[in-house]
Amino acid sequence: MSFLTLKFPRIAGRIELENCISRPTMSLSGCPHVANFKAVNGSSPYRLILTYFVSCSTQAAVKRKAQSCLCHVCGQLDLRLHSCLYCVFFGCYTAGHIHDHAKATKHNLAVDLTYGAVYCYSCGDYVYDQEFEAIAKEEKTKAAKFVGTPCSVHAFLSWEVTASEAQLLRQNPKRRKITSNSTIGLRGLINLGNTCFMNCIVQALTHTPLLRDFFLADKHHCQMASSDQCLVCEMSRVFQEFYSGLRSVHIPYRLLHLVWTHARHLAGYEQQDAHEFFIAALDVLHRHCKGHNGVSGNNPHLCNCIIDQIFTGGLQSDVTCQSCRGISTTVDPFWDISLDLGPSGSHSKSTLSSSSTSSAPIPNADLSVDSNSSGSSTSSGSVNNGDSGLLSPTGFEDVPTSLDDCLRRFTRPEHLGTNSKIKCSRCHSYQESTKQLTMKKLPLVACFHLKRFEHSNRFRKKISTFIAFPHELDMTPYVSSHRRANGIKNQSHSSTLLSTSDNKYSLFAVVNHHGTIETGHYTCYVRQHKDQWFKCDDALITKSSVQDVLHSEGYLLFYHKRILEYE
């Protein structure tokens, strides 16, 4: 019942956060009865009750609390137990035993033993006293340290307005409330000459929830020599523009100029690839974020800038030697996943179908890649068969028709062929091997790039086949631990439990390409308010539906993780 700790009247007493019409009843000095009590007894009775019965930070206090927190009248322990501040009498609030005590003894102050709030019988409500609040906070922090949950204490303390924030709020009296039909966050972008490739990515980025929260919370602290050369600062300004409430078209000329100066290959008025721009933009943003990574200083590969926090995942590549079954594993970071759309024969995947001599045992053999595979080949084989939906070769020869098809194909074991023998680190000989890619670490925002543009030496064409993509995507089947769990049965159920519940993603932006490989146009669907979709076509924004989105061709698909873990 956390609403008991609402800091309502107090905040309202300091500043008018919301436009509260009525004046708060309580003055800043708080309840006079508490003041009287403090004048006579000081604040030590309150602190004592708190340290022994509310927020314990010693083993002795915990023991005492465990034994004595019972109503002195009825012996119950969970009817909102309160303690008299004068004589440490415990009574239920719900059953009224503490009320009876207060009436009989004229002890008009009681402490809630769950939260430490003080009830005044003369005022007829819980009261706030700055000194008591400070004591409660102090003891709570101590207790949390004692129990061993210190990190979350600071994370979830309710917001208390500092002097400078109060000043800011007073200087900016205008308040804006986001309602479910508000269009804040939607702004068209002028096309500055074939810049729809940029506009669609800007739309997708500005509607990435975590990125939006980062920028609107003013979290970027520029480390560049001059802030007007910093792309992150410019993005910050773009976010301000987008969420300012203005409905006019925004002209992203500064952004374009910065992109031109920092990613020279995109400069000029030619048509560009939106995917290329996306990667270039992330790269420049990531470079300009430098200086943010304080914690990860010891690990050069792990950057904790906002771009890496949101977009970076880890791709595990397991190369298995076909002769000794040794596996060498590497994990590489990725920002996006490019998925082949053509038939298996056309690309790198061709190796599997061409090496027909060995292709038959591969699907089963490959999956028992785990270290103990040779010993327990029968058991792992049977397990693999159970998972045939994922691994069976059927369907791979065909052209993929859905995002799941593509991802399955992406994470299946692939024979590297006779021409590309790799030196095995275990048996130190050049052997044929198979390679399997899986997701070691899922990014918070997963960007899928459907390779619709085919460049081969024979022809260049756009693949316009329809690829079905879901509104909600479960990435569990493509996670490394899941693939491995298939082979190893003794994995604790907790890990599988985690992996089933926590890898769900929901779609929040889709970039579409209209036209041919030579010339075309980009548009972007973005999600607002959880389930409203809008189509952004440069300066034009129109309302759309989720059906429209799911039936569109799809070039870049942006998914956002639904549940974020604590780090």
Add this chain to the structure above:
Amino acid sequence: MIEPVCCVADRRREKVHQNIKMDLSWKVKDVQMRAVINQKLIETGEKERLKELLRNKLIECGWRDQLKAHCKDVVRRKGIEHVTVDDLVAELTPKGRELVPDDVKKELLQRIKAFLAQQASI
């Protein structure tokens, strides 16, 4: 106590009475059990950890925001001078209970069960 009269109604009444007595003894045991469990939960610090977990889960699923919004509505409707914490508790408790997602309840139940199993084995 009840006089032993050979009458169907009386026998029935006696039976009911017995049932009540049994119920009462169960209730006493239940209360004792709850007290012991509660004591263990507090002594080991598990209660604080569970509360922390619950708090995080409720924040995560939006429960806290929903309830906060509802609180604000109540305060606005009644006017800040005429609302007490008791009023809010009375209005929000049923709503608050109803809004807790089943997942959260399940997870907490599982944690408590695991804790009890672990305690029983010691």
